[in-house]
């Protein structure tokens with residue numbers, strides 16, 4: 567089992583860069599840099615990523631979807647310029663990972679829950695025009711999967727499932743180096759597969775999908791609903807806080823962790839049975855407390871997946887650290903354009 571990289575080499579290199587050492591300047595001259603853009607519901611992060619997957623400079627700002635797409639595009643443009651200047655480089659290409667749904671091959675946003683008024687806007691065309699480089703966009707789960715497959719824990723895995731467990735459950739599936747796409751190049755929503763038909767409703771249409779049962783908010787909701795009225799930790803309950811309380815011996819938090827382990831295990835066991843992948847790479851904020859869950863998850867997979875060689879599916883933690891979405895966004899560019907005269911394709 568790999569440990570999560572606590573800060574990641576990207577951060578190390580960033581600090582080297584800010585001091586302007588000759589080593590960093592040498593790296594800079596040898597690398598072509600991709601402008602990476604990670605568009606989430608609450609924030610947009612931008613960085614310069616070299617062709618070894620290292621983040622050389624980064625900026626972020628609130629998404630502020632209600633201020634409109636043009637405002638967000640202007641912020642992205644300025645952050646790309648600022649990070650390129652900080653890395654003293656020209657942008658060679660632009661890769662975007664965004665919360666979806668989106669149309670990866672045309673570059674348009676679909677009906678995104680977080681910014682419904684951006685439907686039909688096309689950041690790929692807009693940024694390609696502004697910077698006069700090739701650009702590409704994928705769902706952020708797919709982008710992070712590409713990052714881990716190219717530069718992280720998923721290297722050299724032929725069939726790789728990436729799962730990010732946080733406020734939602736995002737996934738990406740990569741087979742033989744290529745992203746799996748559904749009809750019309752759609753992104754399969756593995757995080758919304760059905761776990762318990764008696765569970766709570768979700769925007770996906772199901773009641774009791776995996777995300778509604780096992781994402782961070784589900785963990786907190788369960789504890790709030792089940793714990794007695796005089797439970798002393800009701801305020802500000804989050805998955806992170808519950809994990810802390812469980813470590814401190816709180817009996818209700820431990821029950822919440824056991825329940826979370828059960829539903830994470832069920833969902834992952836389904837993936838093992840359906841895809842029989844070489845590896846499942848686990849990322850996201852909940853996996854910062856992976857040690858609380860992994861033994862239980864492995865037990866469920868072992869007991870539930872008897873028709874596939876489940877012991878051959880490696881369950882491992884993401885290795886790209888806090889910037890994994892940004893690094894994945896850069897990898898989107900490599901995945902789309904490698905072999906068209908871009909940098910080496912790994």
Ligand SMILES: [Zn+2]
Nearest residue numbers: 758768770775
């Ligand atoms: Zn759902």
